Amino acid sequence: MINALIVDDEENIVKLVAHWAKKAGLNPQGFTNPLEAIEAFEKGDFKIVITDLKMPGMDGHKLARKVKSIAPDTEIIIITGHGDLEDAIDAMRQDVYDFIRKPFLAKELTQSLEQAVDKIILREENKRLLHDLKDMNKTLEKQVEERTRELTLKNKELEKLDDLKSKFIACVSHELRTPLTQVDSGMFVLNTVLEKKADESEKKLLHIIQMGVKRLNSVVQHMTKILQAEYRDGLLSQENISINRLLEEVYKEVSYFAGLRKQNLDCRLPEKEIFFKGDKGKLMDILVNIxxxxxxxxxxxxxISISLEDAGTSFRTVIKDNGIGFTEEEKLHIFKKFYEAGDVMYHSSGTFQFKAGGLGLGLSIAKLFAEMQGGKIIAESEGPGKGSIFTVEFPYSQMS
Ligand SMILES: Nc1ncnc2c1ncn2[C@@H]1O[C@H](COP(=O)(O)OP(=O)(O)OP(=O)(O)O)[C@@H](O)[C@H]1O
Ligand SMILES: [Mg+2]
Incomplete structure (x- = not known):
């Protein structure tokens, strides 16, 4: 229940106001002495003060000021005498809630009290809501903090994993390089010695071994390249390259394999030659990989189509195919090291066969090589079975 303090030097008025205050659902406490009233106000929890203006000991203005200084949210209703309009205006200036002129009607007082009660209830409700909101905010903040911590941790784990992958590549490529050179040179000698003596099936076997060594060599080369790119090892050469000529070379290299797969490989180059200052070997690697x-x-x-266009401040090579394409989810991963979309178990082996599984390093190498020269690769697909488009774009200037 809301407590109301009533102050008037006329006891009858105190009683009358208390009566109507009770009817309005308040818990009134009346005083004829304003000083005693203030003492009680300091001790109690009063939300409404109804006070007369002219009282011996302390006038209503002073009392109102005192009340506001103790509890600013208190609603004050001032009861003024006849012709005290000036006082009433003063009262309004002091942020009192209402004033009522004597003699007042019960209806006037009740209305004023009820409105004050409504205001108090609303304010309390607001306070509660604000408190709840603050609590909710705190919970949300806490949740965000927790999630951020989790994400940072996950990121650290991922970085560690990436680091491990790099170390693994470094180890494996280092361990493989030496024995591979031995096998490769041994193979060369064996081949020259056995070339004439070997029968057909032995020759077939020799060929298979040679192909295997070649494949192993390319795997080790891939690993070395990604290490180079990650650690920005090795110098980036700066040659003046004709992209038209470079794409003709790429076309020559790829068309052999496309021919084996009976694919239609088309290369459209602009008449005006496009030149770019960059690392030819790395550009070749990017385009051949894609x-x-x-x-x-x-x-x-x-x-499959390869096309080249001048985009003003940059040039674009677009490689488009009508193959297996990829999903939006797969797109997020294809540039990551060792990533291969689809089930690796179903990949065939080899370098050009349908869905041939490699190491899953080609695109990560291409991306790093492109970024080293200020370029970028954009992969697009309308979905599985709907082909894919890889756009390789390099600004004419701006090497990183
Ligand atoms: N043109 C494409 N169409 C559909 N999927 C593609 C295409 N190019 C790449 N991908 C997907 O992206 C994955 C990663 O490609 P990436 O070149 O890095 O690896 P890879 O070709 O499998 O092996 P590597 O290049 O190391 O021999 C591929 O395994 C494949 O799932
Ligand atoms: Mg590849």
Missing amino acids: CMNAVKFTPDGGK
Whole structure:
């Protein structure tokens, strides 16, 4: 229940006001002495004060000021005498809630009290809501903090994993390089010695071993390249490259494999030659990697097109195929090291066969090589079975 303090030097008025205050649902306490009233106010929890203006000991203005200084939210209703309009205006200036002129009607007083009660209830409700909101905010903040901590931890784990992958590549490529050189040179000697003596089936076997060594060599090369790119090892050469000529070379290299797969490989180059200052070997690696992916991930008889365009401040090479494409989810991962979409178990082996599984390093190498020269690669697909488009873009200036 809301406590109301009533102050008037006329006891009858105190009683009358208390009567109506009770009817309005308040718990009134009346005083004829304003000083005693203030004492009681300091001790009690009063939300409404109804006071007369002219009282011996302390006038209503002073009392109102005192009350506001103790509890600013208190609603004050002032009861003024006849002709005290000036006082009433003063009262309004002092942030009192209402004033009522004597003699007042019960209805006037009740209305004023009820409105004050409504205001108090609303304010309390607001306070509670604000408190709840603050609590909710705190909970949310806490949750955000927790999630951020979790994410940071996950990120650290991922960084560690990436670091481990790099270390693994470094180890494996280092361990493989020496024995591989031995096998490679041994193979060369064996081949020259046995070339004439070997029968057909032995020759076939020799060929298979040679192909295996070649594949192993390319795997080790891939590993070395990604290490180079990650640690920005090795110098980036700066040659003046004709992109038209470079794409003709790429076309020559890839068309052999596309031919084996009966794919239609088309290369459209602009008449005006496009020149770029950059690392030719790395550009070649990027484009061959992406074109060989197009060959691998497009069924036999499919279509692959390579095109080149001048985009003003940059040039764009677009490699488009009508192959297996990829999902939006897969798109997020294809540039990551060792990532291969689809089930690796179903990949065939080899370098150009349909869905041939490699190491899953080609695109990560291409991306790093492109970024080293200020370029970027954009991968797009309308979904599985709907082909893919890889756009390689390099600004004419701005090497990193
Ligand atoms: N043109 C494409 N169409 C559909 N999927 C593709 C295409 N190019 C790449 N991908 C997907 O992205 C994955 C990663 O490609 P990336 O070149 O890095 O690896 P890879 O070709 O499998 O192996 P590597 O290049 O190391 O021999 C591929 O395994 C394949 O799932
Ligand atoms: Mg590849």
